[in-house]
Amino acid sequence: MPQDSARIPILHARRIIVKVGSAVLAPGGELSQDAVDGLADQIAKQKRKGRQIALVSSGAVASGFRQLGLETPPKSIRLKQAAAAIGQQRLMAAWAQGFAKSRNQVAQVLLTAEDFDHRSRFLNARHTLETLLEHGVVPVINENDSVSFDEIKLGDNDRLSALAASMLRADLLVMLSSAPGLLAGRQVVPVVENLRSAREHVRPDKSGVGTGGMTTKLDAAEVALRVGIPAVIAPGNLDGVLGRLLEGESVGTLFQGRKRGSEDSPDARRRWLGLSARPRGAILVDAGAAAALQRRGASLLSPGIVSVEGDFERGAIIEIRHERSCIARGLTAYSAAEIDKFRGRKAGEIGKLLGYVLSDEVVHRDDLLLTEDGA
Numbered sequence: 594m595p596q597d598s599a600r601i602p603i604l605h606a607r608r609i610i611v612k613v614g615s616a617v618l619a620p621g622g623e624l625s626q627d628a629v630d631g632l633a634d635q636i637a638k639q640k641r642k643g644r645q646i647a648l649v650s651s652g653a654v655a656s657g658f659r660q661l662g663l664e665t666p667p668k669s670i671r672l673k674q675a676a677a678a679i680g681q682q683r684l685m686a687a688w689a690q691g692f693a694k695s696r697n698q699v700a701q702v703l704l705t706a707e708d709f710d711h712r713s714r715f716l717n718a719r720h721t722l723e724t725l726l727e728h729g730v731v732p733v734i735n736e737n738d739s740v741s742f743d744e745i746k747l748g749d750n751d752r753l754s755a756l757a758a759s760m761l762r763a764d765l766l767v768m769l770s771s772a773p774g775l776l777a778g779r780q781v782v783p784v785v786e787n788l789r790s791a792r793e794h795v796r797p798d799k800s801g802v803g804t805g806g807m808t809t810k811l812d813a814a815e816v817a818l819r820v821g822i823p824a825v826i827a828p829g830n831l832d833g834v835l836g837r838l839l840e841g842e843s844v845g846t847l848f849q850g851r852k853r854g855s856e857d858s859p860d861a862r863r864r865w866l867g868l869s870a871r872p873r874g875a876i877l878v879d880a881g882a883a884a885a886l887q888r889r890g891a892s893l894l895s896p897g898i899v900s901v902e903g904d905f906e907r908g909a910i911i912e913i914r915h916e917r918s919c920i921a922r923g924l925t926a927y928s929a930a931e932i933d934k935f936r937g938r939k940a941g942e943i944g945k946l947l948g949y950v951l952s953d954e955v956v957h958r959d960d961l962l963l964t965e966d967g968a
């Protein structure tokens with residue numbers, strides 16, 4: 594039975610991303626078929642109720658490092674990549690076996706940061722995943738560890754799960770963890786309304802096997818909340834956790850989302866701009882421009898630009914900063930080198946300074962998303 598009204602949206606959640614960490618799937622560093630089977634059964638049950646579920650599963654490295662002759666999980670990138678290449682297919686075999694009983698098909702979808710950075714790749718990945726869900730298949734998503742080197746790595750599957758939730762316009766993100774939820778002292782916090790104050794409860798510790806910890810889970814919850822998707826951190830080893838959670842029982846910690854469809858919910862393109870893609874540089878603006886963007890919903894024009902950071906091209910995603918805070922993200926109409934030539938000058942002077950005009954706006958308001966700090 595639902596115990597509090599905050600959990601009502603959970604009851605109605607139709608499309609759900611379930612993220613399972615290595616600490617749940619491979620306690621002690623070894624993939625547990627029992628843990629996989631148990632979760633597969635729970636997911637199958639929810640699917641029979643008409644829910645669509647995509648999994649984000651860690652455990653590739655944990656399932657493969659022993660085959661490399663290692664006794665403990667590797668630290669170096671090369672060994673992790675090699676272990677993931679071995680472990681990913683073992684992980685998929687385990688999920689396929691887990692879902693075989695309920696006759697559910699699984700599909701492997703490996704993503705990298707670049708799939709979120711480039712609009713066309715982002716849309717392709719979305720189409721694939723949506724098609725799988727519409728056909729009743731359970732997508733099992735992981736980062737493509739064996740090709741994701743440091744700079745292009747998303748890094749942890751908490752973040753990946755939040756980006757996937759946003760990509761799929763999910764109704765709910767569930768992060769199954771080895772922790773019972775967010776703790777304040779020894780008590781699980783049932784509902785979090787203010788993420789900033791929730792962060793005060795978090796110590797910078799990590800679980801033994803996975804990459805994430807409570808901090809990356811809060812970061813992921815923040816990403817999901819920004820696009821209006823509620824997120825839950827729940828104990829992955831609690832019996833029937835998914836069913837209990839989805840029936841409204843107060844398990845784990847719920848991070849409450851904004852209502853979708855509200856005025857401030859950004860449209861899909863802006864959502865991608867703000868969350869998925871990584872900025873290639875920054876444009877620093879003065880107080881007047883910052884106020885115009887934040888309060889009047891204006892475009893960014895040349896007079897308010899103080900300086901540029903990074904060597905970005907036209908069409909790149911950049912951050913707009915005022916003093917130390919990032920106030921917006923956007924798609925720039927001009928490259929860093931071009932902006933450097935006309936920054937601080939009137940829009941009407943761009944033609945004279947560059948020899949051509951691409952647009953009066955450096956970042957058009959339609960290509961701009963105010964970030965939370967500045968909103």
Ligand code: GLU
Nearest residue numbers: 651652653654749750804
């Ligand atoms: N992608 C990694 C794996 O499957 C896990 C990353 C994480 O633990 O967040 O091993």
